Amino acid sequence: MLLKDARVQGLRAGQVLFLQDEPSDALFVVLEGWIKLYRTAASGIEAVVGTMRDGQSFGEAAALCGQPWPVSAEAISPARLLRLDARHVRRLLQSDPALATSMLAPAFQRLQQLIAHIEVLKTCTSVQRVAEFLLDLIAECDGDGPVALPYNKALIAGRLGIKPETLSRTFARLRDHGVQVDATTVHIEDVVRLRDVMVEAVS
Amino acid sequence: MLLKDARVQGLRAGQVLFLQDEPSDALFVVLEGWIKLYRTAASGIEAVVGTMRDGQSFGEAAALCGQPWPVSAEAISPARLLRLDARHVRRLLQSDPALATSMLAPAFQRLQQLIAHIEVLKTCTSVQRVAEFLLDLIAECDGDGPVALPYNKALIAGRLGIKPETLSRTFARLRDHGVQVDATTVHIEDVVRLRDVMVEAVS
Incomplete structure (x- = not known):
């Protein structure tokens, strides 16, 4: 019943799904790939607000309240989404x-x-932000082999609210904590050692 | 019907309403005064997530989903709140x-x-953050006389994600833009001049 009229929509990497301030008419469930939610400030600077992966949904609040999109959405990898018509869902409600x-x-989860993101932006050093990002990443994977970075480093920096050059410097500093990063993968020798970075006053 | 069993609760300045991770059992509407919503990071640093004033409500999402509070709440001035029992509201739903x-x-508004707050934290200079805060403040008041600062400067700095000493320095710099700040009030000579700060590349 909920999925009546639902349809699967494919996106290429870099393809825009919707832009902020456009009318919202659907809710989305990510079936495959990564979607970036972002705002473009008056200055033209982009602020990444979230990165959604498979199993996550977005658009409930905007579509159900009939408000314009508060963010833009763009695929950062090839992606497949389930698109639920907002009017249909509102009728069901x-x-x-x-x-x-x-x-x-889901609105509450968001x-x-x-x-939590505001807390990190206001209280954590860049080393702590990167360490937390890596710990979240390996928590989602099993085993201790190399883990693929989910998207490129410029976007990781944007997500963490730091400059790309700060991210590179931080990756270099984390080598002393048993972390090896190359172009697309990260290898963490010892999770406990990395977790210690979160409580140390590293600046 | 919605207000059945609702009761008015008074708070002194500095009094804690609830702490993060405690069970949530009510939604609140601010009748009078200011309430600070904040998180305390593992490092002990406090991150102000929101400041709620009269007419605003909070707790819908936590109480209706039956989840623990994601934030702590504390009165930053003498305050009166309307407290709605969450179980009663869930039954009505x-x-x-x-x-x-x-x-x-309201969950969507939040x-x-x-x-918007994440956008500001990621894209605006401290001068722009302070200018925006002051412009919001005078937009809520009529006339161009002095406007009372709603809460103390340490909290304003926390709200804007800058250090208290940066806030003092920024207030001093804004004198050149026609802004006079003393202990508790701000006087803005010319709103247009202050608005220009938002688009200039002041760092």
Whole structure:
């Protein structure tokens, strides 16, 4: 019933799904690949607000409130999305209160992620931000072999709110903590040693 | 019906309403005063996530999803709040789908505010952050007389993600743009001149 009229949409890497301030008419579930959510400031500088991967959904709040998109969305790898028509979902909501409550959950999760992101931007050094990013990355993978970086380094820097050159310098500094990064992969010798960086006052 | 069992709660300046990770059991509407929402990082550093004033509500998402509080809340002035029992609101939601949809709206507004805040943290210089804060402040007041600062300077700095000493330096620099700040009030000679700061590449 929820998936009535849902359709699968493919995107090439770099393809824009929607732009901020455009009317929103759909919610999306990522089936495959990575989607970048970002704002473009009046100065032209881009602020990455989130990176969504398979299993994650976005657009609930904008589409259900009938508000324009607060962010732009762009595929940062080849991607496949499930697109749910917002009007159809709003009609369903009228007859199914449980669905409405369940729709609050992803909006709440997004709130929590944004709050955590603000905390990191305001309280963590760049070394701590990079260490946390790498720890999240390996937590999602099993085993201790090399892990592929999910997207390019300029975007990783943007996501962490640091300059690309600061990211390169930080990767170099983390070599002393058993972290090897090449163009596309990262190898972490010892997770415990990297986790220690998070509590040390490294600046 | 929604306000059944609602009660008014008074807080002294500095009084804590709830702490992050505690169970959430209510939604709040600010009737009077200011409430600070903040996270305390593992390092002990506090990150201000929002400052809520009269007419604004918070806690919808946490209380309706039955999740622990993602933030702590503390009164930063004497305050009065309307406290709605979350269980009562959840029961109402079962029978009133329109209420559920209307509850998504504040959660969405909060999302938009957080996204805008991340944009500012990632793209604006400290001078631009302070100028924007002052412009928001006078937009809420009529007339061009002195405007009271809503809370103390340490908290303003925290809200803007800059150090207190940077805030003092920025206030001093803004004198050249017709802005006079003393202990508790700000006087802006010319809004247009201040607005120009937002587009200039002041660093």
